[in-house]
Amino acid sequence: xxxxxxxxxxxxxxxxxxxxxxxxxxxxxxxxxxxxxxxxxxxxxxxxxxxxxxxxxxxxxxxxxxxxxxxxxxxxxxxxxxxxxxxxxxxxxxxxxxxxxxxxxxxxxxxxxxxxxxxxxxxxxxxxxxxxxxxxxxxxxxxxxxxxxxxxxxxxxxxxxxxxxxxxxxxxxxxxxxxxxxxxxxxxxxxxxxxxxxxxxxxxxxxxxxxxxxxxxxxxxxxxxxxxxxxxxxxxxxxxxxxxxxxxxxxxxxxxxxxxxxxxxxxxxxxxxxxxxxxxxxxxxxxxxxx
Amino acid sequence: xxxxxxxxxxxxxxxxxxxxxxxxxxxxxxxxxxxxxxxxxxxxxxxxxxxxxxxxxxxxxxxxxxxxxxxxxxxxxxxxxxxxxxxxxxxxxxxxxxxxxxxxxxxxxxxxxxxxxxxxxxxxxxxxxxxxxxxxxxxxxxxxxxxxxxxxxxxxxxxxxxxxxxxxxxxxxxxxxxxxxxxxxxxxxxxxxxxxxxxxxxxxxxxxxxxxxxxxxxxxxxxxxxxxxxxxxxxxxxxxxxxxxxxxxxxxxxxxxxxxxxxxxxxxxxxxxx
Numbered sequence: 001x002x003x004x005x006x007x008x009x010x011x012x013x014x015x016x017x018x019x020x021x022x023x024x025x026x027x028x029x030x031x032x033x034x035x036x037x038x039x040x041x042x043x044x045x046x047x048x049x050x051x052x053x054x055x056x057x058x059x060x061x062x063x064x065x066x067x068x069x070x071x072x073x074x075x076x077x078x079x080x081x082x083x084x085x086x087x088x089x090x091x092x093x094x095x096x097x098x099x100x101x102x103x104x105x106x107x108x109x110x111x112x113x114x115x116x117x118x119x120x121x122x123x124x125x126x127x128x129x130x131x132x133x134x135x136x137x138x139x140x141x142x143x144x145x146x147x148x149x150x151x152x153x154x155x156x157x158x159x160x161x162x163x164x165x166x167x168x169x170x171x172x173x174x175x176x177x178x179x180x181x182x183x184x185x186x187x188x189x190x191x192x193x194x195x196x197x198x199x200x201x202x203x204x205x206x207x208x209x210x211x212x213x214x215x216x217x218x219x220x221x222x223x224x225x226x227x228x229x230x231x232x233x234x235x236x237x238x239x240x241x242x243x244x245x246x247x248x249x250x251x252x253x254x255x256x257x258x259x260x261x262x263x264x265x266x267x268x269x270x271x272x273x274x275x276x277x278x279x280x281x282x283x284x285x286x287x288x289x290x291x
Numbered sequence: 292x293x294x295x296x297x298x299x300x301x302x303x304x305x306x307x308x309x310x311x312x313x314x315x316x317x318x319x320x321x322x323x324x325x326x327x328x329x330x331x332x333x334x335x336x337x338x339x340x341x342x343x344x345x346x347x348x349x350x351x352x353x354x355x356x357x358x359x360x361x362x363x364x365x366x367x368x369x370x371x372x373x374x375x376x377x378x379x380x381x382x383x384x385x386x387x388x389x390x391x392x393x394x395x396x397x398x399x400x401x402x403x404x405x406x407x408x409x410x411x412x413x414x415x416x417x418x419x420x421x422x423x424x425x426x427x428x429x430x431x432x433x434x435x436x437x438x439x440x441x442x443x444x445x446x447x448x449x450x451x452x453x454x455x456x457x458x459x460x461x462x463x464x465x466x467x468x469x470x471x472x473x474x475x476x477x478x479x480x481x482x483x484x485x486x487x488x489x490x491x492x493x494x495x496x497x498x499x500x501x502x503x504x505x506x507x508x509x510x511x512x513x514x515x516x517x518x519x520x521x522x523x524x525x526x527x528x529x530x531x532x533x534x535x536x537x538x539x540x541x542x543x544x545x546x547x548x549x550x551x552x553x554x555x556x557x558x559x560x561x562x563x564x565x
């Protein structure tokens with residue numbers, strides 16, 4: 001069978017063309033424009049060398065902190081989502097738990113809600129005076145725990161991370177559950193005969209065998225975290241006083257101010273960074289792939 | 292032994308029940324408040340409404356211009372998802388079946404898009420050059436493009452598990468490449484096509500970033516942005532905002548309940564096999 005004729009490569013060209021024009025090309029153009037002074041005020045675009053990069057990394061502006069926030073957000077959400085994802089997955093595959101499917105769906109539900117809606121809902125629930133959470137804490141006598149969740153500069157980023165975990169953990173849990181279900185039951189039967197208890201089975205069988213799934217989940221979290229925009233825009237819009245600003249929210253605010261070159265430089269840094277990480281990951285995963 | 296088992300069961304069920312409650316609580320609060328009057332909904336609590344006011348929904352539909360934004364969301368999500376499904380199935384079919392050097396390169400190049408950020412600033416430039424800025428065609432094209440990589444990944448993974456013998460039999464019977472795709476490829480792929488359709492429909496329905504950048508005319512806004520706008524006007528009438536939120540979520544919630552199997556399958560498929 002002539003594979004080239006049977007499966008003509010041009011069937012993929014429609015998808016490829018759209019991907020290149022509306023996704024890849026803007027990324028590449030972004031790197032080009034990051035060396036210019038492109039803005040909304042003047043129509044001519046001049047080459048300025050590394051000036052934009054200098055501005056970001058010199059530390060004279062806040063940009064370096066936005067990059068740091070992005071990394072912090074990524075690292076912490078990776079940790080919380082993976083840990084809670086594993087815990088929930090293990091709990092909700094346990095035989096003693098009733099209505100497992102229903103409970104899995106309950107945890108997954110935030111995933112189908114729009115970030116904008118999640119943002120609105122939590123802004124209301126976390127309102128220091130009228131919000132559900134603080135009122136609830138006050139009714140059960142834990143007044144000292146009632147905080148300005150989103151307007152306290154020390155708390156805001158952690159609050160955002162918590163809400164993001166609430167929204168995203170169900171997705172990871174579903175993946176990990178599929179991973180747990182794929183583990184052959186013979187391992188557990190053998191362990192049962194050897195007299196292992198639930199924790200031992202989890203620690204010595206489930207977790208080690210979940211390693212590849214956890215790696216995949218971590219990659220998903222990593223690429224999500226670095227590109228985060230929605231949840232931050234919806235909850236705090238970078239505030240209070242830019243303490244929750246990340247790369248993509250500052251791209252948007254630079255864009256709205258007409259500082260196109262600065263917006264595109266920030267986006268370009270992210271683009272190059274993710275390209276490098278993806279390359280490393282693909283390389284690391286290569287041997288397993290039967291090409 | 293039995294006693295210990297019962298204690299264990301109570302503890303573990305207690306924990307999971309608590310966790311599940313935490314996850315649906317916000318939704319519950321919104322649902323309850325959408326039926327309250329203005330004063331009652333000032334403090335968002337789990338208290339049942341004194342009187343269930345269904346008219347809130349009626350007011351929202353009229354004043355929030357929900358029909359228009361609902362139609363927009365429907366248009367973007369359904370047209371976008373259908374086109375994604377059709378072109379990505381064709382692409383994945385040939386890329387997965389004939390793993391030549393070129394095809395492998397195309398595959399890896401495109402799934403790179405799962406991780407890469409979209410540069411909306413320069414995308415704006417391209418939209419202006421192509422005259423697609425502020426058009427519904429334009430926003431649909433963007434939605435298709437940005438959701439292609441993950442869709443390709445899912446369909447490609449599915450095809451790897453399909454026996455190639457069916458194709459071979461069809462070729463021997465004299466199938467042309469186009470017939471092979473239309474009569475063998477698409478039907479075989481229909482389960483995964485449903486998954487990809489549903490996942491993309493929900494992703495596009497819930498998105499608000501793209502209209503934020505690329506649609507400055509509120510008559511073209513999807514429901515998510517319309518809610519945001521509505522919130523800006525009715526900020527201190529949470530009962531109405533909650534009703535609006537419920538209506539915006541309703542379509543995806545219905546799809547979620549109907550198509551659970553496909554969603555869960557699609558979410559876990561690629562990542563587990565790796």
